[in-house]
Amino acid sequence: MQDRVLSMFGLAAKAGKVASGEFSVEKAVKSNKAYLVLVADDASDNTKKMFTNMCTFYKVPILFYADKEKLGRAIGKEMRASAVVLDKGFADSIIEKSGMNRD
Numbered sequence: 001m002q003d004r005v006l007s008m009f010g011l012a013a014k015a016g017k018v019a020s021g022e023f024s025v026e027k028a029v030k031s032n033k034a035y036l037v038l039v040a041d042d043a044s045d046n047t048k049k050m051f052t053n054m055c056t057f058y059k060v061p062i063l064f065y066a067d068k069e070k071l072g073r074a075i076g077k078e079m080r081a082s083a084v085v086l087d088k089g090f091a092d093s094i095i096e097k098s099g100m101n102r103d
Helices: 004-014 022-030 045-058 068-074 088-098
Strands: 018-020 036-039 062-064 082-085
Touching: 004 018, 004 068, 004 082, 004 088, 018 022, 022 045, 022 082, 036 045, 036 088, 045 062, 062 088, 082 088
Parallel strands: 036 062
Antiparallel strands: 018 082, 036 082
16 A cells, blocks of 8 residues: 555655755754654654654644655655655645644
8 A cells, every 4th residue: 555644745855845864854943944844753762852842842743654764765865764844735735644633
């Protein structure tokens, strides 16, 4: 079965609306360009805690999803522990497909 969340994430990447890697994600969140942060389920506890705290403070939805390999492959890159969606439409669609509750 095709993963609808990762498919939508891949589409967002093709549209140029995704940044990945810890530094890029942090920069996007702090500059209010982030609409959704994705963190791999197998990311380190420190990484998860850092992004959870940052997203809570800046009021950005955060989704723990898939593993580093799948997250990276969805956007045509190597393994990625974190990524950010820079478009409200794509972010809303990913949130909806994940079944995540939106605050």
